[in-house]
Amino acid sequence: ILPDYLLPSLPSSSSFSLSSLSRSPSSLLGIGALASLTAYWLVTRPRPMHPPCDLNAQSIAVQVRALCSGIRSRHGLFTRHARVYLMILKPGEPYQWISYTEVAEQAQVLGSGLLGKGCQPNPEQFIGIFAQNRPEWIISELACYTFSMAVVPLYDTLGEEAMVHILNLAEISLVICDKEEKAESLLGNKEKGVTPTLSCLVIFNDCSDAIVERGKNCGVEILELTQLMHIQLVCHLYYPLCNRFMYQFFLSISQGSFFIRQEDVSISYLPLAHMFERMIQVVSMFCHGARVGFYQGDISLLMDDIKTLKPTFFPVVPRLLNRIYDKILGSVTSPLRRAVLHYAVRRKQAELSSGVVRNNSLWDRLVFNRIQANLGGNLRFILTASAPISPTVLSFLRATLGCLIFEGYGQTECTAGCTFSMPGDWSAGHVGAPLPCAMVKLVDIPDMNYYAKNGEGEICIRGHSVFRGYLKDEEKTAEALDSDGWLHSGDVGQWLLNGTLRIIDRKKHIFKLSQGEYIAPERIENVYMRCVPVLQVFVHGDSLKSHLIGIVVPDPEVFNDWVKERGIIGSYKELCQHPDVKKAVLEDMTAIGKEAGLKSFEQVKDLHLHPEMFSVSNGLLTPTLKSRRVDIRRVFQEQITNMYRIKLKRYP
Template identity: 30%
Template sequence: MVVEDKQVQVKVDGKMESTLKRWTFSKLSEYKWMTYNEVVDYTTNLGAGFRKLGIEPKGRIVIYVPTSREWQLCAFGAFSQSMQPVTAYDTLGESGVLHAMNEAAADAIFVKADQMPILARIMDDIKTVKHVFYFQDAYGMPDGCAEALEKVRARFPVHTLDEVHDLGRANPVARQLPAGDDIALVMYTSGSTGSPKGVLISHQGIISVAGGIHLFIAPYLDYGTDVLLSYLPLSHVLAFFVDVYCIYSGIRVGYGSPRTLTDESVRECRGDIRELRPMVMLGVPQVWSTIRAGMLKQVNRSSWLVRKLFYGAVELKNALRNHSLPHQFMDNIVFKKTQDATGGRLKFVITGGAPINRDVQKLMNAALCPMIQGYGMTEASGLLAVQLPHDATFNNVGAPCPSVEMKLVDVPEANYYAGDGKGEVWVRGPSVFRGYLGNDELTRETVTEDGWLKTGDIGQWTAQGQLAIIDRRKNLVKLASGEYVALEALEATYKNSLYIHNICVVADGRMVQPCAIVNIDPQQIDQLADKAGVAYRNPSEIAASPEFVRAVLADLHAVARHNGLTKLETLAAIRVDAELWAPENGKLTPAMKLKRPEIAAHNHTQLMEMYAQMGISD
């Protein structure tokens, strides 16, 4: 680790003052690789070690670590003996990981040393776990974790992952490989509307998705040569199935972290992207929206001529791609700097988890590389539809994956009918999950007797046979006029504002127009406040400033006009939440989706103010 003291400017009582702030940066080594044969040997020994410790086939191991090589080694070690990993986001708090352990009746838990204090605090409430496994990175045991380790060791046998591997190597057993119908893992959803649900995914489901995507994507990859940068949570189905596909097909996987992706977040080394120089990279819409905002802020600080050339080049390159005309010549002229920042080898990037905004995808296509949008869900083992890298269209998620059959079903209350090419997306096939852990009633509500999975998403077929996701069924809200608005679609549009870090649109049957709680990155408050001529002393004060709120709303209205939103989709009022939403403070899921009830509860007073402003009595 590298520690630096920096002078930073902060606003105090309306004036900018200089203060000293200590920053800690990571110092990383070069990537170190394992061959496929080495992985097979390691995971076989690891599985044997699990067996020696008394974990039987179909036993469960909770994986509560960040995305890393160790995450996958533990999972494949469990697979080698027909054991079932139980996924738990490493950002889950005490109650979340305790819920996963106890509901799944886990035999063991695998943690990173950093999380040992969490385990120490909840260990008296753990019901079935008999062993604790852990690993630590090159920096060693973090402060306070050694003491927590000793507390945990007083209650459970504790082993490093390498110790379990060595135990298995000394006590080899034959691999006990699972059948296709066997449960591969219990994957917990991110819990955007309540407690996470344990989804039972079969080995057949995982491999059917890998085989399905292979039929689509094989012509665009060089197997044995291409590299994927994996940094999204492996406890999320998007990152997991992409990793598994790479392992299935022979693509190298290098692991990174959101905290060390760029050069700005490390010292005396390169960030993960420039060090690995990947050909493929994943991201959720929030990540790409942040990257887009950063790019455009740099461009908008340039001269009028530079801005004109850049925006014109984005439109021209997309038009050339759309007509299958040569466009690569523009990369060295206009976009070389942005492409070099990602290593200069990206073939395409994948976005999933929620709909991506057209303007974000358009910019990524031009300034970086083709962005393909995928659509999937945990209950379908990951993938349902995906665009192909040569697809230059927008606002769709491509054609259905060969691992499923798909249909649209009428939603009459919202005036969506399959005969018109609109409705709820239902899918069927080998990748459909085997049910929710311990909740047969919810399983029966979600999967029909003849095997159709009700996704809850509203879809529409395009003229080319692609699927466009309009919104979530539960997020379609009828206004006082009787017309529906799609909350997620509106949020994706309003995120085009360069000042908006995140937004939660609110609507119900009493309203003629929606309102919203807006989240603004504190680093951008200065720029917008100066533009609006509003003085302030701290972020909380300006969030409540009527002049500032009007300036933000005016910017959002400009976004609405630019994107052709109707009057009923235009925000009637907003309030600003000065606290950045994040998984750590419970406002976002680990997959970066809004936790609407928590955001509403946190902003109850502001919501009441907006209701009063709109003439609504609560």
């Protein structure tokens, strides 16, 4: 109890009364204004997303609701929404939208034409598609599914030897191409006599008389797509029975608070030759009647296409997100602006930790508006997959882009996905919980000291989404699938306490150093990718050597400024050859490695700076932008040998 002399004195009752206060007009106005503001805040305050399950127990099975009861094929998923609109962007032209009904009709006509050319309506009939992402790709694919035929995607970077192997293994007689140049490359193999089953090439665009004559001379009929579609053949539809997994996979990411609407728009630029992009379109877009726009075919114009299309859904690979992250940080040069950026990111991340995801906060308007506008300004969600992404990059972009960013994990053999991060869980450093279409378990890897009893081991997947095997290759099938139907992924995972899965290592690309230490180079590369001057990195080790070396491609957009801050000036190529620059990059990588917990033997001790990016066109990246490790080793063999020949200074 306070002493009397510490209590505030009140006016006497003659000069003050509660009743007189309540009748004061200014007081009433103030109370009304306060009530209005409170009501407005209650109505407009940001609300956290409600997760579809307990985020502390994400791998416990729960009942899900079927959204498309009775649908068991991709054809069925597509025709479910045959009344709404689809895609189309042609180079140099504005976006034009065509309806799902038109696409379905064209697919049926094209499929009828395929039957007219002797193709059989069964899953053992393989049709090749050798093209970039275009509406005709989807029409051709749907034509095959409409009549139960199987699609075999082909792409440039397979190389001639692999292309010939695929054509012969699948006994492909008909290939659909987007350009005459691709048809010519296939004709070259036919003329050599190495693809005897090839008898017909269909080209999206107009074709010249010269290529028609060339095909005739080697027994290959050359047709334009419109010619094939004019072949009249009355036929019945054959609904495929082999795509049952599509239905279960679709259910998996359509539950809870993450829904795709017919108004949503996605951009198609990741290769349709790979399962990730095809599942994005089927599972995320087509079965909901949403729209898909195709990029112009030139990856350098992708950002222009995005600004034009204004997608709400953006599937990406981590390399692209890393580039966006680097560009944002590289564009903020002054200490004051950088401090404001990081403060704004921390405020947005605080909202994320409470489950709030939005793009209309004060910080979005003041700091992040231009960043979001560069990606069209309408993004609702992003999905990243195909490779690990740094938790730092993921958390940063979730704050700056103001949209949902999900991370998934899987591989082609399990129809692209087996785990998916949960709506409402905005923590980073994991790939989510198993999808309803898949069971996931970990098995021991004694050589690497990973044991399932400790919640670590090789990731194995079983379920409707897992493939039945490799075509006519029982040996490779037996290596991938065990007797109980579990697919062995070659990735090493760790169960977290909340039921999510973390990818911690790679079994297939592991090697030993001379002292007996196991090295997982991809994990180390993902750490070094966080370095500001580093765009791409390849970590190499030799079982006869005790240390690692690296091939580093500096980021040309930030490299010169980064080096200039250290007092070194020169052109991009000159800087790549400067010994002090190499030392500075190596020191920066070592520091980042220490922060990430890399052991001393996991740090590269020397590196070579290379001025040209690893790319699909130069054969150093796969179409899914993963490193071709064997090819990179071959190309840089001289530099690798020289680095090992020199007595290396060991950095701590």
